[in-house]
Amino acid sequence: MNAPSRQHRQPDSGASLILAIGFVMMVGLISAGLLALATSGLNNRTTLQTLRNRQYAADGAIEQAISQVRGLTCLSANGFIVDSSLNGFAIRVDWINACGVVQSGDRGTTAAASSSDGTVAAQRNVVFSACESTGAACDPTKVIVRATVDFQQAAAGAVTKTYVQSWSVNR
């Protein structure tokens, strides 16, 4: 009577320990997953903040370039600046100075227009490209912000107003 009972009990011995170990492993995996998720989220925040700071650094560098280009004329050559003052990034801004359409009549096709009545004589469209400075011109595939700005110039050549025609954040 007792022998069969012993045979039934022996296979069960240690089952609780195995269950406990299995439980520990399951909880460990859940904990590891939770911590990995939290860590991943916080790391992503850091990455996104760096990206945000870089975008606004490029944005500010273009503002700086706009103020510089404002003093140029329609005949000025293309150029660039390197702005290292924002958010710890060195941003290079290249610009292409495209002499724009001029009002009809005798006002010519350049900024040196003949009108002296103070009306807009020229529209100088300048394309700005901002990227992280590498010492070379901006690679089109690595442009962070690209902007097209219209400088309206009076006959005397001074810019009277700037209009942002496009402002795109690319990366």
Place this chain on the structure above:
Amino acid sequence: MTTNRSTRDVGETLIEVLFTIVIVGLTFSALFASLATAGNAGIAQRNSVQGDVVIRNYAEATKAAAQTCVAGGTYTVVYPTLLPTGFSTTMSVVGTIGSGGVVAVGTCPPVATPQLLTLKVTGPLGLQSTMQIKVNTP
């Protein structure tokens, strides 16, 4: 014979149960600790995201306000929506233009000199986010 076997079986089961209880207790402690950590990390993450949204909104509002500038004038920065609970913002001029902390109202920069601003957002649990921007008088 029967008594001895019965005693041994009971003893083994008790030890197993005790071990199991201890292990499960420790495991639950670890589980709760990790849940608490994950919860705190989630809160920190949420605050960080909100801080990012606030500082971006503030930057865009500042740039938009500066677009109305005329040389020698002022511009007023109005945060576009209600600030989330526990958040506050400040804006200060750190460039050569102006002096001292300007909050909400800025002096328009000269046409040829962009204004360098530092935006700072303070949030719950000591969150601080700082970013520099430049604004121009168009």
